[in-house]
Amino acid sequence: xxxxxxHKTAIKQLNSLPTDILKRYEKWKDIVTIxxxxxxxxxxxxxxxxxxGEWKGYRSxxxxxxxxxxxxxINEELYVKVVKVTAHDYRKK
Numbered sequence: 001x002x003x004x005x006x007h008k009t010a011i012k013q014l015n016s017l018p019t020d021i022l023k024r025y026e027k028w029k030d031i032v033t034i035x036x037x038x039x040x041x042x043x044x045x046x047x048x049x050x051x052x053g054e055w056k057g058y059r060s061x062x063x064x065x066x067x068x069x070x071x072x073x074i075n076e077e078l079y080v081k082v083v084k085v086t087a088h089d090y091r092k093k
Contacts, residue, residue, distance in 0.1 A: 002036045004029055006082045013085045017067070024063045025085060032080055037073060058083065 006014070014022065028046065031039045040048040040061055047062040051070070060068045063085070070084040 002033050004080045010082045021063050021067050
């Protein structure tokens with residue numbers, strides 16, 4: 001089982017998400033908790049990919065056409081840090 005840590009800014013962003021996006025995020029969390037990021041690769045709808053540039057080392061999963069969850073795998077096992085749930089804006093702030 002994987003542990004998901006949500007950064008405090010991600011928690012604030014989650015509170016303002018539409019209900020359908022929040023349900024999709026909960027489904028994403030269920031998949032990651034059970035089978036880790038490798039489970040996301042088996043479901044093409046999430047379009048899980050590694051990021052480049054200033055986000056190098058992070059990964060992105062699609063919640064719908066607009067919203068993405070940005071996360072980082074720490075220690076390569078059992079720990080996922082969700083940094084952002086955003087409307088497809090990858091700029092660091």
